[in-house]
Amino acid sequence: MATPPARKAIIGLYASTLRTAKSFSSYNFRTYFVQRTEETFRGMQTEQDPIKLSQAYSEAVKELSVLRRCAVINQLYGGGRLAVEEQSGVRTPADT
Numbered sequence: 001m002a003t004p005p006a007r008k009a010i011i012g013l014y015a016s017t018l019r020t021a022k023s024f025s026s027y028n029f030r031t032y033f034v035q036r037t038e039e040t041f042r043g044m045q046t047e048q049d050p051i052k053l054s055q056a057y058s059e060a061v062k063e064l065s066v067l068r069r070c071a072v073i074n075q076l077y078g079g080g081r082l083a084v085e086e087q088s089g090v091r092t093p094a095d096t
Contacts, residue, residue, distance in 0.1 A: 003050065003054070004050040004053040004054055004057075005053065005054060005057045009057070010041070010044060010057060013057070013060055013061065013064065014037070014041045016064060017037045017040075017041075017060065017063070017064050017067065018034065018037050018038075020033075020064065020067050020068050020071050021033035021034045021036075021037050021067065021071075022034060023071045023075065024070075024071050024074045024075070024078075025074055025075050025078025025079075026074055026078055026079065027081070027082045027084065027085050029070075029074055033067060040056075040060060040063075041060075043056070044056050044057070044060070
């Protein structure tokens with residue numbers, strides 16, 4: 001029988017994944033990955049089968065490594081802020 005990951009490990013993985021998802025510079029990617037992370041871990045929270053929980057945990061670890069690589073690439077080639085994002089209080093000549 002498979003041993004499920006500890007609660008502390010799952011919470012740590014959730015925090016790392018959420019932190020990585022919030023590091024995207026693109027608004028659309030950032031909101032998508034934050035929502036996807038919350039949905040994934042909400043599903044893990046309700047899972048009772050230890051085998052399925054272990055599989056979901058190992059899949060989330062793999063997805064975190066991919067997400068980190070994608071976030072780095074997105075930060076390198078990220079564009080400007082969208083109108084729906086919170087704007088800084090400083091106006092530049094390009095804004096006028």
